[in-house]
Amino acid sequence: MLKIKITTKLIFWFLLIALLPMTAAIYVSYNSSRRVLKEEINKNLLTMTDNKAFQIEVFLSEKKKNLINLSRTSDIIYAIEKYQSAGSDGYDFVDNEFRPFLIYHQKVNNYTNLFLVNPDGDILFSAGENGDFDSLYKLAMRNKFSQLADVFIRINKSRETEISSFEYDQASNSAAVFIGAPVFKGGNYIGLIIAQMDNSGLFKFTRDYTGLGRTGEVVIVSRINEEISSVIPLRFDPDASFKRKFDLSSDIGLVLDKALKHEDGSKIFKDYRGNEVLGVWRHLSTFNLGMVVKIDTNEVFLPAEDLRTNLIKISMLLMVVVVSLAVLTARSISKPIKLLTQTSRTISKGDLKARAGINSGDEIGELAQTFNQMTDNLLEAKAKVEEKKEELEQQKALLEEVNEELDRFVYTASHDLRAPLRGIASFAKFLDEDYKEKIDAEGREFIDEIIKGSSRMNKLIDDLLALSRISRIKNPYEEISSREIIDTVVERIKFDIENSNTELIIDDNLPMIVCDRIKLTEVFLNLINNAIKFSSKNNTERPRVEIGYVKRPLVHEFFVKDNGIGIAEEFHDKVFGIFSRLHTESEYEGTGAGLCIAKKVIDDHGGKIWIKSEPGKGAEFHFSIPKSLAKAEKGQKLIAEETGQF
Amino acid sequence: MDKKILIIDDSEQDKKIMVRYLTRAGFDKIATAENGNNGLQKFEAENPDIVILDTMMPDTVGFEVCKKIRELKGFQRPKIVITTGSIDAVDALRAKESGADDYCVKTSDCEPLLNAINKLF
Structure with missing residues (x-):
């Protein structure tokens, strides 16, 4: 069985009970807060996106309105007329007259450039150093993506205000978008006024990172030359304007593509920095742009992460508290138990005065009380x-x-x-x-x-x-061969053996025994003498005396067997009494004390002596000596110590 | 035999028996004493060749008398036999330590005593 301490068990269970719900709580709260955050941020982004789109729309409406108003002023109408009818040598004169106020309008409206175009596509006036006074038709042919040419053609056709998409103006290394309005004189279409703007107006709105935290970003793109390209500088890529292209193989590319396709939506995806972001996208009908407002998920979910980290920190603290509690509780249980165990040990080692000094009122206290009581009783x-x-x-x-x-x-x-x-x-x-x-x-x-x-x-x-x-007389015990003892006895009585023609059979495997040699010699002497005496009274067969040994686990058992007349069972105990006699003096010589002495000796050795016999069937005298006799028994006295006491 | 014998024994009966058998064995110079003190006095007076000592006497133990006799100076060293009514192996040792030449049991026919004396000479 595994040996686990109470302290360990308690720590394990306390921790389990404390940590399981804690872990569940952390898990649930983390996921829940993430979900909530996502929804919140999503909503925020949507709102922001809509706001920005709205702002851009408003901005554009403003610009449009201004241009339309401008297109209706008599100055513009007059200017177009004059430029148209000027011809190449009168051009400079007309230009000198009208340029200042045209420039003025350009500046006031913050146009990058301002064009006056006739219905044939010829550029009558250009505020900036365009250098290209070619026909816009030619321009259109030369560059099919030219937004200027495109807007001209559209206005020509629709005779209404038109807005182009964004394009990249190589010359000025900036974004260009064109608004144009037709100019009428008295119901006649006499020409167009086209204003060129850059993306600074747009950028004004996207540059505002309010509500976008640290990682929020507005991306606005246009499909230019069949590529999705950014039309504004980005927060994390200030040079993005017309430089950063978004490939359809990227997450963000796909999203922007959707936005350009007039779809809107929101999801979590990877942006051009490789970061995971939560983004909302929509189409900007003004300027035909796609917009994505995104924010890093790291930032979005930061509160959740913080919450989790804090909860984990609390858990750690809790663990420490719980473990301490567990240890304390365990101690309060195991300390008295240990004390009790120690007391038991002390007592079992022999110090019976030890008592368990536990006085708590609980079960352990009771146990200690009972234990002490028990020891007292003991x-x-x-x-x-x-x-x-x-x-x-x-x-x-x-x-x-x-x-x-x-x-x-x-x-x-x-x-x-x-x-x-x-x-x-x-x-x-x-x-x-x-x-x-x-x-x-x-x-x-x-x-x-x-x-x-x-x-x-x-x-x-x-x-x-x-x-x-x-x-x-008590002699010291010694280890001696039982065979030797028997041989000594046989030697002493060999005269009687010869005279009685007794057949003597002695066991071959007689053991070494520990005994009082002298007394045991007496025992064998008495028993063998008896055996010979009684065997020799048997008239039918040759007297036979057998001396044998029986192997027993704890004792040495010897026997002396004769083929004499046997002893009736009722006398089996009596024969060992002093002076007992079964036969009259005349029949057999007295052997009275012999058996009594034999019994006394065997008793002193801690053994037993008994008879197996029936009348007419001989007799077997058995005796046993314990194997575990000490060599020197205490209490042995040698009579020599006593002076003359007989 | 011309050896002088001194019997120191408090039993009249035993002395009578011993005297009879010793006389029959040829010893004619036999003196007796009935206790240790008298025994020593008789010894000094008679200076016998053989002393027969009983172990138990009213005033002393045969072994003590034996020792005392051995300590006496100026006398011819006698043969000492210690007799007892009952033989005991340990007493034989004691007899030897006291200085006796032999130790035997008293029987009704004095045979052990006669044998012991014969062995001495």
């Missing part, structure tokens, strides 16, 4: 256990003392019992030796019984003594 319980243990120790010490005293008593008793017995046996024998002749057969029999009795008593005392010695 301490109490432990104290009780210690008490009990001490009691037990005391009892154990007492028991040991009692056992020791008992052992000492048994030893002393048997020792002291022997002395008088010794006396009885000895003196009975002396009696027999010294007074043999003086005592009759019966008397001698009595003496015999006395001797036999004391001998039996001696044997009993020997057994008792042996038993008490086993209890008193």
